[in-house]
Amino acid sequence: MTKNEPLLQMKNVGISFGGLKAVSAIDVELNQGELIGLIGPNGAGKTTTFNMLTGVYAPTEGEILFDGKSLKGLQPFQVTRRGISRTFQNIRLFEELSVLDNVKVAYHSLAKHSMLSSILRLPSHFKGEKEMEEKSIEFLKIFQLDRYMNEKAKNLPYGQQRRLEIARALAAGPKLLLLDEPAAGMNPQETHELMELIAFIRKKFQLTILLIEHDMPLVMGICERIYVLDHGQLIAEGTPEVIRNHPKVIEAYLGEEVAE
Numbered sequence: 001m002t003k004n005e006p007l008l009q010m011k012n013v014g015i016s017f018g019g020l021k022a023v024s025a026i027d028v029e030l031n032q033g034e035l036i037g038l039i040g041p042n043g044a045g046k047t048t049t050f051n052m053l054t055g056v057y058a059p060t061e062g063e064i065l066f067d068g069k070s071l072k073g074l075q076p077f078q079v080t081r082r083g084i085s086r087t088f089q090n091i092r093l094f095e096e097l098s099v100l101d102n103v104k105v106a107y108h109s110l111a112k113h114s115m116l117s118s119i120l121r122l123p124s125h126f127k128g129e130k131e132m133e134e135k136s137i138e139f140l141k142i143f144q145l146d147r148y149m150n151e152k153a154k155n156l157p158y159g160q161q162r163r164l165e166i167a168r169a170l171a172a173g174p175k176l177l178l179l180d181e182p183a184a185g186m187n188p189q190e191t192h193e194l195m196e197l198i199a200f201i202r203k204k205f206q207l208t209i210l211l212i213e214h215d216m217p218l219v220m221g222i223c224e225r226i227y228v229l230d231h232g233q234l235i236a237e238g239t240p241e242v243i244r245n246h247p248k249v250i251e252a253y254l255g256e257e258v259a260e
C-alpha cells in the first residue's frame, strides 16, 4: 500500500441472495486512521456489508482491496490475519470460559508457536503461552476488565460483555476494526463511556474503525464521515453535518432519528 492509498476500498461491491439484492454496487473508502459510521434503517444491508468485509459472504459483484490487496476468496480467519477484526450485533463470547480465556483465544488464533510445539509441550510453547497471558491481561487492564479476569464471561454485566468483545477483537491486532452496534442495549452512561473508549483505543492502537450504530448522537458525535445505506443502496456519504441535512437520509429515516 502506498502512503496515500486508502486502507480499505470497496469498489462496486454487492451481493444477492437468490432474487434479493441485499447490497448493491457500493463504493466505500476508508483512509488510515479514520473513524467512519455506517448507518441505515433495519435491513439496509449494514451487517451484510460487514460479512462481506470479513470473508463470511463472498460478494457477487465488485472487489474489496485491503491494504492494497484483494480479499477475494479469503476465509474469515485469513481476513483476521490480514488485519480486519469485528464485533457482532449479538454478543458472541465463550460464555463458559473466563474473561481472560476469552481474550487468550483471540491470541491463539494468531499464535506464532507451532501446533507441534504445543502438542509436545516444548519450552517455546510455554513461552508463547505466558506471553499470550501477559498480553491478554494488558488488554483487560485497558478495558478495566482485569478485576473480572477469572469470572465466567456470562457473569459479566451486559455493558462489560460488550467491552470484552471489543477487547477480544483488538487482541487479534487489527488495522481495521469493525464494530456492529456496540452500544446496543447500553444505558446512556455506558454509551458515554463506550464513546470515550472507542476514541481512546483508536488513538492508542492507531486503528481505522468502521462503526454500525443506531444511536445517532453517538454516530454524529464521534464519526468523521458517515455512509448511509438504504435497501442495499448507498444513498449518501459525508460529514455528520452533511448527513444530518441530506434529503435522502431524512426521507429514509422518515425525518425522525437523524434530524433530532
Ligand SMILES: Nc1ncnc2c1ncn2[C@@H]1O[C@H](COP(=O)(O)OP(=O)(O)OP(=O)(O)O)[C@@H](O)[C@H]1O
Residues within 6 Å of the ligand: 017, 020, 022, 040, 041, 042, 043, 044, 045, 046, 047, 048, 049, 089
Ligand atoms: N444469508 C442471507 N440469506 C438471505 N438473505 C439475507 C442473508 N443475510 C442477509 N439477508 C438479507 O439482506 C438484507 C440486509 O440485511 P442486513 O442484516 O445486512 O441488514 P442491516 O442493515 O444490518 O439491518 P439491522 O439494522 O436490522 O441489523 C435483509 O433483507 C436480510 O434479510
